[in-house]
Amino acid sequence: GRTLDLGGIFPPLATPFSPMQEVDYGRLEGNVHRYGSIPFRGLVVLGSNGEYPYLAPQERLEVVSCVRRALPRDRLLLAGSGCESTQATIQMTLSMAEAGADVALVVTPCYYRGAMTSAALVQHYTEVADASPIPVVLYSVPANTGMDLPLEAVVTLAQHPNILGIKDSGGDITRIGLMIHKTQQEDFQVLAGSAGFLLASYALGASGGICALANVLGAPLCQLHRLCHEGHWQEARELQHRLIEPNTAVTRRFGIPGLKKVMEWFGYYGGPCRTPLAPLSPPQVEELRGAFSSNGWL
Amino acid sequence: GRTLDLGGIFPPLATPFSPMQEVDYGRLEGNVHRYGSIPFRGLVVLGSNGEYPYLAPQERLEVVSCVRRALPRDRLLLAGSGCESTQATIQMTLSMAEAGADVALVVTPCYYRGAMTSAALVQHYTEVADASPIPVVLYSVPANTGMDLPLEAVVTLAQHPNILGIKDSGGDITRIGLMIHKTQQEDFQVLAGSAGFLLASYALGASGGICALANVLGAPLCQLHRLCHEGHWQEARELQHRLIEPNTAVTRRFGIPGLKKVMEWFGYYGGPCRTPLAPLSPPQVEELRGAFSSNGWL
Amino acid sequence: GRTLDLGGIFPPLATPFSPMQEVDYGRLEGNVHRYGSIPFRGLVVLGSNGEYPYLAPQERLEVVSCVRRALPRDRLLLAGSGCESTQATIQMTLSMAEAGADVALVVTPCYYRGAMTSAALVQHYTEVADASPIPVVLYSVPANTGMDLPLEAVVTLAQHPNILGIKDSGGDITRIGLMIHKTQQEDFQVLAGSAGFLLASYALGASGGICALANVLGAPLCQLHRLCHEGHWQEARELQHRLIEPNTAVTRRFGIPGLKKVMEWFGYYGGPCRTPLAPLSPPQVEELRGAFSSNGWL
């Protein structure tokens, strides 16, 4: 049954690399331990923030295993298992389940976006969800994929017993509201894919959020979840306002190189990205810092 | 001073045309009278829904005069006075003030959108607001203009003593939240430009809404305003959910021809649009009806 | 019959303004006289480069009259008569014909671009062409209007006896080629709307060009026309190569303020634009100059 509760905040972990751009599993474990003190519902590995397109299949599996070992059992582990082809996605999902993932987060295939019709995507996700031993969460992230998972596809897929919900990173709150409205018979859980529209998503009925910003401001985001959950909308609003600029800075504006830089300021390991993602220039670092300091976070 | 309170709902009136596509001032007056029983904060004439680009300057002024005469003094009259050039916008704003408008709603000039930099737009609005005897509300409607009024321009313009607020029809709730946050020292009022993201906008701190849908579902939208204002977010959410599909149907999906068709179902005069806006086909009318009936409004 | 030959180059004239932003008809006449020495097929007034959205209807007509008086009878006068509504477009077309225009250039209405279906546009242009005493040329300029005139609409409209051709400023050469191919039974004339893709358009079978750059480099553009016409493709290519950067500089990059600045360098009257179009900054002027000097034009 669809009983797994996704309500809460999940950081989509950055993947730590050594100076030679090798995955640094020790640093990864260290970050996971540090996140242990924050009341997250769980962690996400190998989402867009995890640089998953830059990891070999074997590396993706080892990241899952590593985090599973470091994570207390009461925390959920969502793992990004999406690949471009259906068969590769199924294979990766099976392997990640074996490696300890609780839920598979499956991004829309996108290279042939002109051919990714609603019907093609429904077929893709249905085959993956049918084959998967663990529940599936849909993942729509148009900033990276250049396409949205169409609403009608979401509504159809919400009826699948092994599809739990969606991470929607597009931020179109009208779409999010309608998605919740059209799936309310299905116990389908909608997760905001970014902290910029988190409060608005809660106001429309979302269950939680998978937010890059939670890598660095996890506690305030969990507080925002709680405030919305308990109906303290005025306080929630004030908190949300202060989170928008920091969020934009570590997503649209400066991306993962920005996020990893801020992680170092907050006591986590950040380190380099794999190329072609490039480190920030000093003026960019200054602007990044200003987005946090001017809102009282640094 | 900036003391005029825009808090509440405004319908952006459709402009009634006779079968020969002449402005039908009698029908317009009739509609205004019918809206008298709904607790709107005021009315908007000659927004995008008013087919303003299809009206001659003299017609635009007569619409303002006509509605001013029909409207009780305690209701605000906002009039769309934007033109492509700064000098034409100033002239139109002066004339509309004389014709009885309380506030000028000024859309971004857009034909040369590649040249409409933040600096050019700040200059444009500053000259208009300096010259205008009535307060100015900015108006950003990317679906029609193909451009956003940049956030940095909004923040700068919010400091102008004769600029009251903005109607934002883009629906990017992250932008709306940040706009409210960055202008909170300025007593700047943000109005949601569409019913699709009205609750979300209130949740972030908006003052009200100018919503096409208010031409036909004015009472429920005023109720949504009240529920949000009084903190009944759960009830508000249920109401908001039922408004999204009808709203999309009379805006993005079927536009003004759709809106005018629905007006007839709700007892208002709708009538034809000026060409090249074309009437709906019978299957489109069926789909339109479904958007209202499936949500309990018909 | 469709016997009017549009083969050749037309400059879409800039509209000169005085320092107070009034139309300067004397300067306009002066520029027309200077263009008399260049073998243009004719002139265009009140295209996008003519700042037509910034002119009042009466000003538009006076510009037509003024240029007609200054222009030898053997040169064609095309006048931009497009408005947003069908009825206003018809009225403007009739008046411009009376004022001496030989051909009406009719831009796609665009404010309600979501509703401008192929059927709506075919209806619009058919009504205009039916009513017009002078031939009509379609005008598609997506950089300004945010939309293309759909190919299927062009193919349908090409059959209208009073529609001569199209000015296509989009620059999609695949579309231009197909347009020529699908209308070759119709004696339909395709004009390149920009000098950037002029040679390519000739290679596919275009008749000529209406090019902003012809306001300043009219002679080389007429030479390019001749070279292509006579089959000197290698020389044509070398010339075309040197025209791309100057063309981009006075269109996409710096727009009409850039074009007017360059006009002064080449002995024409440029002068200010109407606001909100803003003058270039000194570094922009330097970059503009470089686009011409590095290609041997200054």
Place this chain on the structure above:
Amino acid sequence: GRTLDLGGIFPPLATPFSPMQEVDYGRLEGNVHRYGSIPFRGLVVLGSNGEYPYLAPQERLEVVSCVRRALPRDRLLLAGSGCESTQATIQMTLSMAEAGADVALVVTPCYYRGAMTSAALVQHYTEVADASPIPVVLYSVPANTGMDLPLEAVVTLAQHPNILGIKDSGGDITRIGLMIHKTQQEDFQVLAGSAGFLLASYALGASGGICALANVLGAPLCQLHRLCHEGHWQEARELQHRLIEPNTAVTRRFGIPGLKKVMEWFGYYGGPCRTPLAPLSPPQVEELRGAFSSNGWL
């Protein structure tokens, strides 16, 4: 030195799959043999048409080996070696060179397109070209990647001794002309990435084309190359006109499933695509057929 001549037509091979979606190397070899009678300059494997994102690394290498064995030595073998990370791209390029590729075709990494600045891309390609034992051809395909390789990056990279040229599939002929103009000191070869703008590209100075349509209309495309090369522009134009609709049908309109269907009509093995690419519906097949038959190819 940069002496390898890319002048001519290359089909970007489709990758044949069995009904169970396994790579069918026998069918691949069969197709290669059939292409032997057409005067192609060479073949491309694992471009976008080769469904490369759906193949495992090992499969990609085996496709290269298989085609190398089947291909006469005087035909060039270009192999798509692009991956998202720089290190994976280098590794794949080295392996493909070992497997027999003559040239590496390297698509822009694109998942983090917001971070793929000109500087980041120059760095990426420079590292790849430095490390590669075979020459590199840049590959920009915005329909799939959602981004263009910026012109300034192309101009910089054209100076690298191991970068031969670019396959440009965007079809912006102004950009293509400028690219050729700005790199003419560098002996940099520009290949049109689609048959829709092939003649136009030759007219501007391109060296050849890598065109999906060459999988089915290889002989006419080689004839078009020859006609342009020998200056028979009028005949070339007539041929080009008849190729646009078929080309659109097997690219933008129906993609690889369309291309594979047409391959069967022309005597090649087409077969299924890997999912989520879906087969055409019968009405789509009819439309596809019409694009070829109405232009005299069936």
